[in-house]
Amino acid sequence: MAAGLIAPSSALSKEWPGARITGANDKIQVGLIGCRNMGWGDLNDFLLHKDVECMALCDIDRKILDGRAAELEKIQGKKALLFSDYRKMLELKELDAIIIGTPDHWHCLQFVNACSAGKDIYVEKPIANYIAECDSMVNAAKRYNRVTTVGQQQRSGNHWKAMVEYLKSGKLGTIARADVWANFNYGALGKPIPDSPVPADVDYDTWQGPAQTRPFNEQHFHGSWRMFWAYGGGLMTDWGVHLLDMVLWGMDIKGMPKRVTAFGGKFAFPGNCPETFDTQNVIYEFDSFIMNWSHTGGVETGPYNRNYGIAFKGTNGTLVADRDNWEIIPEWDSANKRNRLLESIKVQADYQDHKDHVSDFINCMKTRSYNTACTIENGSLCAKYTHLGNIAARTRSVLVYDDNSKKFAGSEEGAGAYLMPSYRSPWKYPSI
Numbered sequence: 001m002a003a004g005l006i007a008p009s010s011a012l013s014k015e016w017p018g019a020r021i022t023g024a025n026d027k028i029q030v031g032l033i034g035c036r037n038m039g040w041g042d043l044n045d046f047l048l049h050k051d052v053e054c055m056a057l058c059d060i061d062r063k064i065l066d067g068r069a070a071e072l073e074k075i076q077g078k079k080a081l082l083f084s085d086y087r088k089m090l091e092l093k094e095l096d097a098i099i100i101g102t103p104d105h106w107h108c109l110q111f112v113n114a115c116s117a118g119k120d121i122y123v124e125k126p127i128a129n130y131i132a133e134c135d136s137m138v139n140a141a142k143r144y145n146r147v148t149t150v151g152q153q154q155r156s157g158n159h160w161k162a163m164v165e166y167l168k169s170g171k172l173g174t175i176a177r178a179d180v181w182a183n184f185n186y187g188a189l190g191k192p193i194p195d196s197p198v199p200a201d202v203d204y205d206t207w208q209g210p211a212q213t214r215p216f217n218e219q220h221f222h223g224s225w226r227m228f229w230a231y232g233g234g235l236m237t238d239w240g241v242h243l244l245d246m247v248l249w250g251m252d253i254k255g256m257p258k259r260v261t262a263f264g265g266k267f268a269f270p271g272n273c274p275e276t277f278d279t280q281n282v283i284y285e286f287d288s289f290i291m292n293w294s295h296t297g298g299v300e301t302g303p304y305n306r307n308y309g310i311a312f313k314g315t316n317g318t319l320v321a322d323r324d325n326w327e328i329i330p331e332w333d334s335a336n337k338r339n340r341l342l343e344s345i346k347v348q349a350d351y352q353d354h355k356d357h358v359s360d361f362i363n364c365m366k367t368r369s370y371n372t373a374c375t376i377e378n379g380s381l382c383a384k385y386t387h388l389g390n391i392a393a394r395t396r397s398v399l400v401y402d403d404n405s406k407k408f409a410g411s412e413e414g415a416g417a418y419l420m421p422s423y424r425s426p427w428k429y430p431s432i
């Protein structure tokens with residue numbers, strides 16, 4: 001099917017009224033772009049709200065679209081309108097909000113288009129695949145006065161909030177370092193497989209969208225696109241936005257680091273198919289501490305017996321955190337022969353982060369509050385950090401990024417070329 005055509009759908013429902021219902025039955029109408037995995041998970045938590053309905057689904061894979069349409073009808077007892085072209089979906093006047101659950105290379109254009117169509121937006125993380133795209137998205141949300149949030153659900157997590165409070169209390173002493181790591185098997189994918197014909201139900205040209213075209217291969221398609229530069233940034237961006245965000249929050253960082261340097265390579269599984277690094281270290285320098293990122297794809301063990309996590313190293317103790325809990329490991333005070341921190345703390349997660357994150361967004365839509373739990377500005381800041389980590393590793397540089405001039409200071413060879421994508425025609429870069 002050619003890009004830009006609405007799906008000729010026998011499943012197109014007649015149940016939706018042409019105009020908004022008003023009064024007691026008025027419900028928030030949501031549409032989902034990208035139905036396979038996380039977008040569908042997001043939508044399910046929207047549908048826990050009795051005053052929310054999903055009016056439209058959009059996907060370029062007809063099998064996925066039809067499958068999700070059937071599931072949705074069971075959940076809400078009502079059919080949705082089905083689309084293969086998100087732009088057609090955005091024309092629906094009744095739609096209040098859009099969930100963007102597509103691969104990262106699609107987020108920016110879909111987000112900006114949804115803003116100009118007057119929709120509120122829940123966009124998945126990382127908000128974009130390039131630093132310049134982050135700025136366009138922030139500008140679009142402002143220009144069109146949209147309520148937006150980013151799928152960095154830790155921002156709504158109660159044990160994460162308690163962690164930030166603890167860090168603010170100063171009990172940990174001086175924090176000179178924050179170590180962040182993420183080791184996952186999927187980061188190494190597998191051995192390369194040959195390109196293959198495009199599956200009959202898939203509009204692969206639209207899936208590629210603004211990215212440069214390449215032959216179809218299952219290995220860079222659904223789910224695993226993350227490990228290919230045109231669509232994602234590997235474990236660095238995939239997990240980096242979630243975890244670095246917690247450090248930026250906990251350490252109250254609102255701007256760029258002083259310097260960034262990084263090393264990466266395909267060291268663990270050199271023959272495997274990812275383009276992104278299976279092994280990578282990034283050091284971010286601030287005035288009073290350093291933040292260290294590391295990942296090793298293809299292994300699932302890590303420091304403190306956690307395959308991913310954060311360790312805030314204070315002079316009185318270390319706070320170690322992940323999605324399950326956080327705890328304090330005290331330093332030993334040899335002069336007084338006792339721990340520097342006497343209290344024993346372990347705070348468990350309640351696993352409500354995602355539900356609470358969605359609820360927060362819905363409440364903000366209703367009250368027209370732009371101060372969502374994870375604003376687009378916040379998503380932008382954090383996405384930039386992860387892209388800087390990748391750019392530093394790809395250019396083997398020490399980077400100083402000036403977020404006012406939108407340039408690298410000094411003479412970092414070639415780094416500027418990684419700031420902005422070149423969109424494939426007919427898609428146009430949304431400068432805004």
Ligand SMILES: NC(=O)c1ccc[n+]([C@@H]2O[C@H](COP(=O)([O-])OP(=O)(O)OC[C@H]3O[C@@H](n4cnc5c(N)ncnc54)[C@H](O)[C@@H]3O)[C@@H](O)[C@H]2O)c1
Nearest residue numbers: 034035036037038059060061101102124125151207222223
């Ligand atoms: N917040 C979280 O914890 C979390 C977890 C997983 C994924 N994510 C994020 O969610 C996003 C999606 O990841 P995923 O794992 O669901 O990917 P996926 O590949 O499983 O699903 C993406 C879906 O988007 C569809 N799609 C692609 N281009 C499209 C287009 N132009 N129009 C309509 N549909 C299109 C695909 O066909 C597919 O169904 C990513 O940004 C990812 O980083 C967030």
